[in-house]
Amino acid sequence: MKxxxxxxxxATLTAISLALASCGKETVVREELPQIFPDYIGVxxxxxxxxxxxxxxxxxxxxxARVTDNNGNCITAKGSYAxxxxxxxxxxxxxxxxxxxxxxxxxYKDGRWEQFLPFMIFISRYPLEDYGVTYRxxxxxxxxxxxxxxxxxxxxxxxxxxxxxxxxxxxxxxxxHTANATSPDEFLFHLRGKHGATVVQKDGERKWLExxxxxxxxxxxxxYWHPSGDYIxxxxxxxxxxxxxxxxxxxxxxxxDASDVIVHDVDNDEFILSPNLMTEDFETYPAxxxxxxxxxxxSAPKVQVPAQAQDLHYNLxxxxxxxxxxxxxxxxxxxxxxxxxxxxxxxPRPSYDGKWILYSYxxxxxxxxxxxxxxxxxxxxxxxSTHPLQRANSAYCExxxxxxxxxxxxxxASRRGDNLYSRIYISEIDDEGNASKPFLLPQRDxxxxxxxxxxxxxxxxxxxxxxxxxxxxxxxxxxxKRTHLTVK
Amino acid sequence: xNKTLEYICxxxxxxxxxxxxxxxxxxxxxxxxxxxxxxxxxDYLAERVAVAGGFADYxxxxxxxxxxxxxxxxxxxxxxxxxxxxxxxxxTGKDEWYVLSFVAPVMMLIYMSDFxxxxxxxVSLIIAVQLCALYxxxxxxxxxxxxxxxxxxxxxxxxxxxxxxxxFKEKNKYSTILISLAVAVVVVSKLTYMQQYPWKTVLxxxxxxxxxxxxxxxxxxxxxxxxxxxxxxGFLPKPKAYVNALLGFAVVLGGVLSVYKTHQKDLVELxxxxxxxxxxxxxxxxxxxxxxxxxxxxxxxxxxxxxxxSGRGNDFPxxxxxxxxxxxxxxxxxFISNSASSEVFxxxxxINESLRYAFDTQESLVNNxxxxxxxxxxxxxxxxxxxxxxAEKYLDILSHSLFYRKWAEDQRQYLRNEEAIxxxxxxxxxxSVRYKEDFLFYYPEMEKMLAKLYMENTNNIMAVRYxxxxxxxxxxxxxxxxxxxxxxxxx
Numbered sequence: 001m002k003x004x005x006x007x008x009x010x011a012t013l014t015a016i017s018l019a020l021a022s023c024g025k026e027t028v029v030r031e032e033l034p035q036i037f038p039d040y041i042g043v044x045x046x047x048x049x050x051x052x053x054x055x056x057x058x059x060x061x062x063x064x065a066r067v068t069d070n071n072g073n074c075i076t077a078k079g080s081y082a083x084x085x086x087x088x089x090x091x092x093x094x095x096x097x098x099x100x101x102x103x104x105x106x107x108y109k110d111g112r113w114e115q116f117l118p119f120m121i122f123i124s125r126y127p128l129e130d131y132g133v134t135y136r137x138x139x140x141x142x143x144x145x146x147x148x149x150x151x152x153x154x155x156x157x158x159x160x161x162x163x164x165x166x167x168x169x170x171x172x173x174x175x176x177h178t179a180n181a182t183s184p185d186e187f188l189f190h191l192r193g194k195h196g197a198t199v200v201q202k203d204g205e206r207k208w209l210e211x212x213x214x215x216x217x218x219x220x221x222x223x224y225w226h227p228s229g230d231y232i233x234x235x236x237x238x239x240x241x242x243x244x245x246x247x248x249x250x251x252x253x254x255x256x257d258a259s260d261v262i263v264h265d266v267d268n269d270e271f272i273l274s275p276n277l278m279t280e281d282f283e284t285y286p287a288x289x290x291x292x293x294x295x296x297x298x299s300a301p302k303v304q305v306p307a308q309a310q311d312l313h314y315n316l317x318x319x320x321x322x323x324x325x326x327x328x329x330x331x332x333x334x335x336x337x338x339x340x341x342x343x344x345x346x347x348p349r350p351s352y353d354g355k356w357i358l359y360s361y362x363x364x365x366x367x368x369x370x371x372x373x374x375x376x377x378x379x380x381x382x383x384x385s386t387h388p389l390q391r392a393n394s395a396y397c398e399x400x401x402x403x404x405x406x407x408x409x410x411x412x413a414s415r416r417g418d419n420l421y422s423r424i425y426i427s428e429i430d431d432e433g434n435a436s437k438p439f440l441l442p443q444r445d446x447x448x449x450x451x452x453x454x455x456x457x458x459x460x461x462x463x464x465x466x467x468x469x470x471x472x473x474x475x476x477x478x479x480x481k482r483t484h485l486t487v488k
Numbered sequence: 489x490n491k492t493l494e495y496i497c498x499x500x501x502x503x504x505x506x507x508x509x510x511x512x513x514x515x516x517x518x519x520x521x522x523x524x525x526x527x528x529x530x531d532y533l534a535e536r537v538a539v540a541g542g543f544a545d546y547x548x549x550x551x552x553x554x555x556x557x558x559x560x561x562x563x564x565x566x567x568x569x570x571x572x573x574x575x576x577x578x579x580t581g582k583d584e585w586y587v588l589s590f591v592a593p594v595m596m597l598i599y600m601s602d603f604x605x606x607x608x609x610x611v612s613l614i615i616a617v618q619l620c621a622l623y624x625x626x627x628x629x630x631x632x633x634x635x636x637x638x639x640x641x642x643x644x645x646x647x648x649x650x651x652x653x654x655x656f657k658e659k660n661k662y663s664t665i666l667i668s669l670a671v672a673v674v675v676v677s678k679l680t681y682m683q684q685y686p687w688k689t690v691l692x693x694x695x696x697x698x699x700x701x702x703x704x705x706x707x708x709x710x711x712x713x714x715x716x717x718x719x720x721x722g723f724l725p726k727p728k729a730y731v732n733a734l735l736g737f738a739v740v741l742g743g744v745l746s747v748y749k750t751h752q753k754d755l756v757e758l759x760x761x762x763x764x765x766x767x768x769x770x771x772x773x774x775x776x777x778x779x780x781x782x783x784x785x786x787x788x789x790x791x792x793x794x795x796x797x798s799g800r801g802n803d804f805p806x807x808x809x810x811x812x813x814x815x816x817x818x819x820x821x822x823f824i825s826n827s828a829s830s831e832v833f834x835x836x837x838x839i840n841e842s843l844r845y846a847f848d849t850q851e852s853l854v855n856n857x858x859x860x861x862x863x864x865x866x867x868x869x870x871x872x873x874x875x876x877x878x879a880e881k882y883l884d885i886l887s888h889s890l891f892y893r894k895w896a897e898d899q900r901q902y903l904r905n906e907e908a909i910x911x912x913x914x915x916x917x918x919x920s921v922r923y924k925e926d927f928l929f930y931y932p933e934m935e936k937m938l939a940k941l942y943m944e945n946t947n948n949i950m951a952v953r954y955x956x957x958x959x960x961x962x963x964x965x966x967x968x969x970x971x972x973x974x975x976x977x978x979x
Contacts, residue, residue, distance in 0.1 A: 142844045144821055144851040149684075165684040167694075170701050170854070245840055245937070246926025247873050253928055306928055418877030420870075450881055451531065453858065471679075474686035 027106070027113040034105040034116035036082075037446055041119040044428045044436035046128035046409065047093040050157050051084035052121065052439065053077075055446040060107030060114075067103050067121075069096045081446050086157050098125035122436070124428045126408035128155070130461040131184070133411060133424060133441065134163065134177045140421055140455035142243070142252065150177045150189060152466050155426075158444040163468045164189070169477050172196070176458040177466075180225030181290075181352050182405040184464040188223060188232065195477050201468065202229060202266065210482035213271065217258050224287040228323055231272075232264040233286040233295055242306050249419070254367035255305045255312060261286045261297045265326055270488040274328035276319055282312070284366055285347050288321065289381075290354040295321045295328065298346050300366070301339060310364050313339035314346050316357070316379070326488070335379065336386060344368075345377075347399060351407040355381060356433060358410060360399045361388065368399040369413065369422065369457075376401055376412060378433045392427045392435035404461045410435070411459050422455045494577070494586050497736075498570050501590060505597060506566040510559070512747065513601060513756055515763030517562060520603065521555035522766070523698075523823060525858040527888040539685070540677055541612060541644025545695040548608035556860075556891040558763070568607075569593050572614050579620040579653075579718040584726045587735045592713035594743040598750055599706045603759065606855070609696035609707065612646035613714050615639070619650040620718045629654075629662045633669055640673045644693045649715045656719055698855045754783045761790035762824065765831050766861060770798035781808040788814030789828040796953045797835065804957060812961045815954060818931050819845070823852040823859075830865065836941060836950050837921035841929055843869035858885075860892045867899060872918055876903045921948040934958060 033041055036054040045052065056063050065082035068074040073095060075088040082105070092101065100122055106115040132154040138145040149165035163177065175190030188200040197208040198220055211220040211234070220234035238257040244250045261277035261284065264270070277283050277297065286297040298314040305312065316336035320329030338345040338361070346366050349358045357379040360368035368374035375393040379386045392398065394416040401412035410429055413422035417440075427438035441456075443449065509517055526532070526549045536542040536549075551568065555561030577589035592613075599605055619635050632654040639647030651670045655663040678690045685694060692703040727735070757780055764772045773794035782788045788810045795801055817829040830845035843866060850862035863882050870879035880903055886896035901908050902915065909915045924944050929937070935958050942951035 139847075139851055141847040141851060143819065144848040146851045146853050147856040162684050167689075167700070167856070168684045168686060170686075170699070242928040242930060243840060243844055244926050245838065245923045245929050247839070247922065248926040250926070251840060251844075306930070309928065418881065419875055420878040421881075450884065453881075453885075470683045474688075 027115055029115045030117070032117060033119055034107070036105065038440035038442070038449070040103075040121060040439055042122070042437050043439040044122040044124050045093070045426075045439055046124050046126065046428075047097040048090050048156050049093065049128065049426075050155060050442045051086055051089035052442050053081060053083045053444060053446050055081035056105070056107040060109045062108035064106040064108075064113070065103060067092065067101050069099060069101055071095070083444065090156070093123050096123045097127070099123055124408075124436070126406065126428060128404055128409050128426075129406070129463075130155070130182055130404050131464045132156070132462055133459050134179065134462050134466060135424060135459040136174065136176060136457040137454040138457065139453050143241070145173065148174050150174055152462060153441070154465075155441070158442070163466050164470065164473065168470055168473055169195075172477065175221070176223075177460065178223045178225065179460055179462060179466075180229055181227060182403075182461045182463045183229075184462050184466045186225060186229050187466065188225075190220065190223075191477060195480055197477065197482055198223075200232070200266065204467075206468075207269075208476055208482050209269070210484045211264075213485060213487055215273065215487045216262060216271065217260060220262075220264070221259075222285050226288045226321075226323060227290060227292045230266055230323065231288075231321075231326070232266055233288060233297075234262055234264055235284040235286055235297075236260045236262060237284060240306070242309070249372050250370060252367075252370045253306070253309055253365060254370060255309050256282055256284065256366060257305060258282065259284045259366075261295075263295070263321070263326070263328060264485065265488065268488075269483050269485050271485055272326050272328065272488050274319075276328060276330065276332050282314070282366070283317075284314070287348050287350055289350050290352045292323050293321060295319050296335070296348045296350060296357065298348065298366070299332075300344070312344065312364050312366065313342060314344045314366060315339050316345045316348055316359060335384070347401065348379075349402050350381075351403045351429075352405060353407040355407065356429070357381060358389075358401050358403065360401070369397060369415075371399075372397050372415075372419070374399050376410075376435075378429075378435075380433060387433070389427070389429075389435035392425070392438050397422075398425075400458050402460045405463050409461070411441075411461060412438075413456055413459055414438075417449060420455075421449070421452070422457060423449055424456045424459045491583070494583065497586070497590070498573060501573060501593065502566040502570040505569040505593075506562050508597060508747070509562040509565055512751065513759070515558065515760040516601070516603060516756070517552075517555040517565060518558045518763040518766070519759050520552050520607070521561065522762070522859055522861045523853055523857060524549050524552055525860045525863060525885075525889060525892075526550055526553040527885065528890070529888050532888075537641075538681065539694045540640055540682060540690065541608065541642070541646070541693055541695050543642035544612040544615060544644065544646070545606070545608040548606060548611045548695075551611075552607055553890055568610060568614070569597065572596065572610055572617070575614050575617040575621065576714055576717055579617050579624060579715075580721040581621075581624050581718075582721050584732075585717060585721060585724060587732055587739060588717040588720070590736075590739050591717075592710050594739060594746075595706065595710045595713055597743070598746045599704070599710060601747075601750060601752075602704075604698040604702075605704075606695055606698060608644075609646065609693070609710075612643035612693075612696070613649065613711065615643045616646045616649040617714050617718070619647070620653045620715060623650065623654050623657070624718065627654075627657060629658065629665070632658075632662075632666055636666060636669050637673050640670075640677065644696065645674070645691060646693065646696070646711065649711050653715050653718055695855065698853075700855065753780065754787070757782065758784065758787050758790075758824065761787060762827060765790050765793065765828050768797070770794040774798065774800065774803075777807055782810075782814075783808070785810040785813040785817060786825055786828065789817055789832065792957065793828060793832050793835070796950060796957075801953050801957075804960075809961060811965050812934065812958050815957055815961065816934060819848060821848070821852055823849055823854075830862075832954070834865065834869075834918070836938075836954060837918050837923075837945075837948060838937075838941065839869050839872050839918060839922050843873075860886065860889055864892060864895065867896070868915075871899065871902050871909065872915060872922075879903060921945045921951070935962060 040052045063082045064078045066076045077084045104118040106113045134152045138148040150163045153160040172191045172193035177189045180186035186202050191197045198211050200207045217236045221237040222235045237259040241254045259282045263272040282300040296318050299317050300314040303311045318333045336345050344362050344364050347360045361377045362368045362371040362374040374397045376389045376398045396416040398414045411426045424441040425438035428436040536546040573593040636651045655666040682690045689700045777791045782791050826845040826849050830842050833842035846862045846865040850859045867879045867882035883896040886892040938955040
């Protein structure tokens with residue numbers, strides 16, 4: 001295999017040198033890997049993903065890239081950045097599922113070409129057949145967003161389209177788009193503001209819900225669908241945020257004055273309350289297991305906030321749930337006792353194959369996106385062992401993660417780009433729970449991420465294209481006609 | 489009316505418009521510039537023309553950027569108003585009713601003193617009225633149809649001023665076709681590229697009013713007044729000289745009275761302060777405040793900042809005060825209330841708070857624009873915070889503008905260069921006086937935070953000035969004297 005790679009690299013280098021030399025320019029060979037953006041060197045991608053277009057640093061006015069496989073197939077790109085043809089890219093990656101592509105790059109600078117050492121891109125044996133990803137976009141800041149929206153992006157090409165934007169519902173803040181295990185047919189999002197509501201769409205019909213009741217502490221916040229689609233579990237949070245004054249790489253601290261977890265019977269518009277999920281402590285971030293029999297959630301011993309905000313440490317807990325009767329069990333188990341270690345576990349996301357829980361691990365608090373130290377960890381549900389996803393993590397924050405429908409891919413938001421704007425990364429998870437080096441969601445023009453003033457928030461995979469009728473949405477939102485949930 | 493007199497009238501109108509902005513609304517146009525960031529990039533153009541009326545908006549924002557130099561902006565605005573008036577006159581094809589061509593521009597002038605009104609509305613109307621003039625000379629139903637469809641995309645629903653005129657002129661089956669076409673173009677736009685806008689916005693314009701779902705009655709009235717002279721010109725007989733004179737007098741009198749009635753002195757002062765704070769013209773603020781005392785917490789923030797920055801803190805009691813909120817405002821979700829407070833935080837060395845207020849002010853622009861002024865401040869804060877990649881992003885964006893380019897290029901020297909930052913007087917000072925210890929900002933404990941700021945660096949004179957002032961005003965608030973007026977006697 002090694003000999004094959006060497007022969008292959010040699011052949012590629014020769015071909016590129018000849019191609020560039022034919023332009024009549026001197027070519028310099030540099031014994032180093034290119035500094036490309038995004039960093040796609042050594043990443044693992046699914047076949048059929050959008051082309052991994054990339055660029056060299058600014059001083060290179062032109063880029064030439066040649067991608068080859070072990071069978072002599074090759075595609076090239078040349079221009080102000082390396083932008084590959086979508087069809088050619090698909091053909092090449094699909095022909096090499098489980099294999100390797102070799103990329104040789106040259107950059108034009110100071111009147112000559114500089115050629116770098118080739119690098120590899122691994123094509124996973126696991127296909128990623130989901131249609132795309134959904135996410136929320138807004139300017140990363142504090143309490144006000146001029147433009148906010150929920151979007152979907154086809155990950156096999158570069159097409160992005162809005163599901164719902166703030167221009168349609170002016171003055172209302174939009175919460176996270178939450179789908180039932182990547183289903184485009186069952187999803188919800190929260191609308192905040194004067195005309196707030198929880199919008200639940202199931203099988204083409206949507207309801208505008210008022211989720212505040214006199215027996216719950218507030219409106220619903222973080223939600224997760226039961227695999228049957230008959231229930232949704234929500235957290236009720238009295239959310240606050242305060243702002244750090246010093247220069248310590250942190251700006252915002254989000255905390256709850258109080259929080260509980262509840263279950264929502266979707267068809268009957270009722271809440272199911274359980275004393276185990278509504279204690280003095282702070283319960284939040286609920287999620288159902290893939291078989292629907294367990295309800296995971298995070299719980300932190302109560303402290304005085306905001307004074308003791310840095311002492312907020314959430315544990316990962318579990319309680320049984322019976323979907324037939326809609327009842328929550330009495331025995332709460334602590335799966336990860338993070339508070340004992342002075343750490344905080346949040347945002348548990350069970351894989352849909354029932355093997356893992358992916359979660360955020362930070363020093364304290366309930367909102368890891370603002371914690372630079374926040375990393376992704378994996379809990380093995382079979383043996384209870386847990387480990388960090390070392391290849392996926394960085395020195396910056398990773399959070400807002402979730403699974404592809406086949407549970408072999410994860411996506412997450414990371415601020416590793418500039419320590420402020422979150423971008424979506426995708427990583428393969430193998431059968432042993434190891435993550436591959438993640439790749440940044442490709443864009444047609446690689447400079448997109450530097451130019452955009454939007455951060456990508458709460459990404460999730462979606463099996464198909466989400467359909468949300470916009471024509472009546474304004475009227476429905478501003479009519480304030482709401483279905484009021486009651487407590488069972 | 490003879491041509492010379494027409495030109496004289498138009499010239500007088502232009503001068504009046506200039507004086508209106510220069511004298512009656514100082515800083516108002518600069519404020520408009522502050523609330524947008526025109527970029528010379530294809531992405532910017534593409535983003536504009538992606539919605540109906542985007543082309544007119546692009547032109548309007550191109551013009552508005554020149555308000556960065558207020559006199560230039562005022563002169564350009566005067567010219568645009570004259571163009572608007574002359575376009576209406578041209579659309580009538582007759583000189584006899586020239587005076588009617590001033591009605592809509594005068595209404596527009598009054599309307600635009602509301603800073604939610606965007607220049608794009610007038611640009612759209614100018615184009616629509618020019619289409620009327622073109623159609624009057626070359627009536628052609630195909631042209632009218634094409635102009636309605638293309639015009640809706642380019643200038644938005646203002647094009648229906650033209651469609652209505654053409655339909656009226658046709659007075660036959662083509663009228664119905666044109667009106668049907670207008671309805672169809674709205675429906676098709678809404679169902680295709682305007683899906684993410686409410687019907688009302690599609691029908692009434694995305695970029696005419698900063699809050700797109702609001703359609704002021706004046707907007708509709710001006711549209712009617714713009715096309716009415718062209719419509720009526722075919723019917724009205726040639727007026728006698730005295731009728732013209734009386735009409736002219738009525739327009740002038742109506743204009744003056746409307747200006748007088750709609751003039752909101754307190755708001756005008758706030759906007760004037762805004763521009764003066766931006767330019768650090770502390771004496772300018774104090775001069776205005778001496779003539780007309782601030783009448784709100786927000787105005788007071790600017791005046792107090794000017795007092796402390798100009799070393800006239802002892803004059804604090806001479807100005808009307810509005811409690812501690814008149815020193816530093818709590819966060820308010822709009823694009824003006826936190827602006828002066830962001831400047832206060834910056835000068836106190838409370839960098840993260842200045843950043844937050846600047847960010848929220850920019851993000852409060854309800855028409856989803858960015859601000860050159862606030863983006864610059866955000867970049868400065870990120871440089872001080874050592875978030876150079878984020879700062880670079882903002883500087884790169886600002887480099888595509890006309891008036892912020894030079895500044896942005898200059899700021900690049902501070903990226904990842906601690907030595908250069910240390911050599912910059914402002915940056916070095918702010919780094920030295922900012923909080924050393926990290927804690928969570930809590931507005932109700934501002935007094936303690938100011939004390940801590942001073943205790944951590946006793947060179948921070950602004951901190952002690954604000955601490956003392958806060959103490960003074962807080963004491964009065966605690967004594968239930970809601971307004972500490974010092975020696976000020978109101979207005």
